[in-house]
Amino acid sequence: MFTFEANKIAGAVLGSLLLAMGLGVIGQMIFSHSHLKTPGYALPVPVETAAHEGGEAPAAAAPLPERLAKSDPAKGQGLTKACQACHSFEKGGAAKAGPPLFGVVDRAKGSIAGFGYSDGMKAKGGEWTFDDLDHFIASPKTFVAGTKMSFAGEPDPQKRADIINYLHTLSDSPVPLPAK
Ligand code: HEC
Incomplete structure (x- = not known):
């Protein structure tokens, strides 16, 4: 119990x-x-970029006229510090290791009298258009085989546009920037 x-x-x-x-x-x-x-938990938010909308490769640079439209020649002048070791930019400037660059836009390639250009540059032909400058500054040795310009190149497309805008101001009568 x-x-x-x-x-x-x-x-x-x-x-x-x-x-x-x-x-x-x-x-x-x-x-x-x-x-x-x-x-x-937080999901990664997809980043939408303009480059994707056009179906282009994301790394592709915007067309040069577009980049030039938002470029800044003052920034470009700052960026030419890397070029000044070899180039003069002022009117009547002398050749250094490289030819003087005053008035280079629309100037015939390899045309500074007395400057010892590479054979590749002499053979290139034509004028320095905005496009050609863009390619040359991006990678000198790709654009001009055997070039004497020992500069690795400026990989940033917008910085190249800044530099080219600045170069185009170095003239008594600057060529207009290409329209969009
Ligand atoms: C280490 C020296 C060196 C540096 C740095 C350099 N260049 Fe040059 N550049 C040269 C030489 C040398 C040539 C001639 C190339 C040839 O004959 O193949 C040249 C040629 C050129 C030309 C063609 C000019 C013509 O008369 O046809 C342009 C444009 C130019 N350079 C722009 C630039 C710019 C812009 C920069 C800076 C972003 C730069 N260079 C940096 C040495 C240099």
Whole structure:
């Protein structure tokens, strides 16, 4: 009889303990999620660029006229610090390791009298158009095989546009920038 009572008591205690635990677990299940400030986790937001819309390769540079339209000749002048070791930019400037660059836009390639141009430059022909300057400054040795200009090139398309805009101001009557 005694053990039966004791079992009943023990059972009741155990039962209420289990009930308390169970309620606690259920309570946590119900309420813990409401503490989250932002549900789920952040998904990376796709970056939309203009280049993708046209179906072009993302690395492709904008056309030169577009880059020139938003270029800054003052920035370009700053960027020619890298060129000044070899080039003069002022009117009547002398040749250094490279030919003087005043008036270079629309000037015939390799045309400074007395300057020892490379055979590649002499053979290139034509004038320095905006486009040709863009290609040459991007990678001199790609544009003129065997060039004497030992300059690695300016890889940034917008910086090249700044430089070319500056070069185009170095003239008594600057050629207009190409229209869009
Ligand atoms: C290490 C010296 C050196 C540096 C730096 C250099 N150049 Fe030159 N540049 C030359 C030489 C040498 C030539 C002649 C190349 C040839 O004959 O192949 C030349 C030729 C040129 C020409 C053709 C000129 C003509 O009369 O046909 C242009 C344009 C030019 N450089 C622009 C630049 C610009 C812009 C920079 C800077 C971003 C630059 N160069 C940096 C040495 C240099």
